[in-house]
C-alpha cells in the first residue's frame with residue numbers, strides 16, 4: 001500500500017513540471033495581447049490623425065468659403081454706401097444755402113428714395129434738429145435734436161464724412177440705421193443734416209442670397225457693436241451689442257486687421273460657430289465708424305458629414321478590433337491545444353527513446369540515424385563506444401563513417417545500401433569491418449532500413465543498428481580454418497603427407513566424369529616399391545615408414561602438381577592420375593619417376609635387384625565411355641604393374657587393350 005504522500009508525489013512532480021511551461025505560455029499570450037493593444041493604439045492614433053487632418057481641411061475650406069461670402073457682402077455694401085453717400089452729397093448741393101429761410105425743398109424726396117435701392121427714407125434737418133422735409137410726410141417738423149445720430153453729426157460736423165448711426169428704434173416703431181452727411185451754408189457753417197435711413201428688408205434679401213447653407217448666418221454690425229441687420233432676420237437681435245468682453249466681435253476689432261477667420265461662441269448664444277469677419281471701411285468713403293460684416297456657420301453643422309464619416313470609420317475599426325481579438329484568442333487556444341499535443345507526443349517519444357536506448361544497451365546495439373539531406377549521422381553512446389570514441393550528441397559527417405569502412409567490404413556495402421535506397425529490398429543486413437580508433441578492425445553486423453521517404457519515394461532518413469560481432473566472427477573464422485584443416489587432413493595420407501586413397505577416389509570420380517563429358521583421355525600410373533617386404537623385414541617397420549616418406553617426397557618432386565598429382569593408393573603403392581593424357585604421355589611420366597627414384601639412391605640393404613630402392617610402374621590410359629566404369633582404368637594399370645613386376649621390376653609397363661577391357665565383377669557402367 002502506498003501512503004497518501006507517496007501516492008500524490010508523481011502528480012505533484014508532474015504539476016511542478018507543467019508549472020513553468022504554463023507560466024511561459026501565459027507570458028507569451030500576455031505579450032501578444034500587449035502587442036495587439038499597441039498595434040491597435042497605433043492604428044487608432046493614425047486613424048485619428050488622418051481624420052483630424054480631414055476635419056481641419058473641412059474647417060479651412062468652409063472658412064475660405066465664408067470669407068468669400070463675407071467679401072461679397074462687403075463689396076455689395078461698399079457700393080451701396082458709396083451710392084447713398086453720393087446721393088446725399090448731390091441732394092445736399094441742390095438745397096438752398098439758407099435752409100431756414102427756404103420755403104420748401106426744391107425736389108421731391110420720395111422720388112429720390114425710390115431711385116435709391118436699400119434706402120427706406122430721406123429727411124433733411126436744419127441746424128437745430130427740426131425736420132424740414134422727409135420722404136415720409138408724417139416726420140416733417142419733428143424735433144430730432146436729441147437723437148444721438150443728429151447730435152453726433154452736429155458735434156463733429158465734418159463736411160465729407162458719412163456718418164453711420166447705430167441702429168435705433170424710430171418713431172415709426174421699427175429699427176433703423178441712418179446714414180448722414182452735414183449741410184453747410186455759404187460761409188461753411190453747419191446748417192443742417194441730410195440723412196437716409198437704411199431699408200433693413202432690402203439688405204436682408206441681399207444677405208440671404210449669399211447664404212449657402214441652412215445654418216449659415218450673415219450679419220452687418222455697427223463699428224461700435226450693435227447689430228444693424230442679419231439674415232435670417234431675427235428682430236430680437238437687431239440692436240444687440242456685440243462689443244462685449246470676450247466676444248469675437250471685440251477680438252476682431254482689437255486685432256487691427258481688416259478681416260479675420262475666427263471660431264467661438266456668439267454672444268448670447270451657446271452654439272459654436274465659425275466666422276469670417278470683415279471691416280467695411282472703404283478708403284473712398286470717410287465713414288465716422290466702420291461697419292463690420294460677418295458670415296458664420298454652425299461648427300457642428302459644418303462638421304456633421306465629417307462626424308458621420310468618423311462614426312462609420314470608428315465602427316469599422318471597432319468591428320475589426322473585435323474580429324482580430326476573437327481571432328487572436330482562437331489562435332492562442334488552437335496553438336495551446338496543438339502545443340499540448342506536441343508536448344505529449346514529444347514526451348512519449350522521449351520515453352520511447354529511453355526505452356529503446358535501454359533495450360539497445362541490453363542488446364549491446366549501437367543505434368545510428370543517417371540524414372540523407374545533409375549527409376550526417378547521429379549515433380548513440382554505444383555506437384561511439386564500439387568504435388572507441390567518446391559519446392556525442394552532435395551529428396557527424398557520414399563521410400567519417402565511410403572512411404572507417406574496410407576497403408574489402410566497401411563494394412558489397414555500397415551495393416546493399418544502394419539496392420535498399422532504390423526500394424528493391426525492405427531492409428539491408430550485412431557484415432563488414434570498421435576500423436577501431438586504436439587501429440584494429442572490428443566486425444560489425446549492420447541492420448538498417450529507410451524510415452522516411454518523400455512522397456515521390458526519395459529516401460530522407462535511414463535508421464539502423466550495429467552489433468559488434470568481432471568475437472563471433474573470430475570464432476567462426478577459426479572454425480572455418482579448422483574445418484578446412486580437417487577436410488585437408490581427411491584427404492591427406494598421414495604417413496607420407498601426399499593425397500590419400502579417399503582423395504584418389506574423389507579425384508578419379510571427378511576427372512572420370514569430366515573426361516566422359518569432354519571425351520578426353522585419362523592416364524593412370526600405379527607405382528609399387530620393389531621388394532618392400534624384405535626392406536621391412538630387414539630394417540623394421542619404422543624404417544620402412546621413413547623409406548615410404550622418402551619415396552613419396554622423391555616422386556612428388558618429379559611431378560608437376562597439381563596436374564600430375566601423386567596419391568598414396570595403399571601400403572607401398574602410389575598412383576598418379578594424368579588428365580587429358582594418353583598412354584605415351586603416361587609412359588613419359590613413368591620414366592621420369594623411375595629416373596628420379598634411381599637418382600635419389602635411397603638405400604635398400606636387402607634388395608636382390610640393387611642396393612637402392614626401386615619402383616615398378618603400370619601405365620593405363622583410356623577415353624572414358626558411357627559403357628566403361630572407372631575401376632577398369634585402375635584394373636588395367638594394376639595389370640600393367642603386375643607385368644612390370646613379372647618382367648624383372650625397376651621398369652614400367654603399359655596396359656594392353658585386353659587389360660583395359662577387363663571389368664571388375666559386379667560393377668556395371670552407369671550408361672551401358
Ligand SMILES: Nc1nc2c(ncn2[C@@H]2O[C@H](COP(=O)(O)OP(=O)(O)OP(=O)(O)O)[C@@H](O)[C@H]2O)c(=O)[nH]1
Pocket residue numbers: 528529530531532533534536540541542543544545548570571572645649
Ligand atoms: N613399414 C611399412 N610397411 C608397409 C606399409 N604398408 C605395407 N607395408 C609392407 O609392404 C610389404 C609388401 O609386401 P609384398 O606385397 O609382399 O610385396 P614386396 O615385398 O614389395 O614385393 P614385390 O611387390 O613383389 O616387389 C608388406 O611387408 C607390408 O607389411 C607401411 O605403411 N609401412
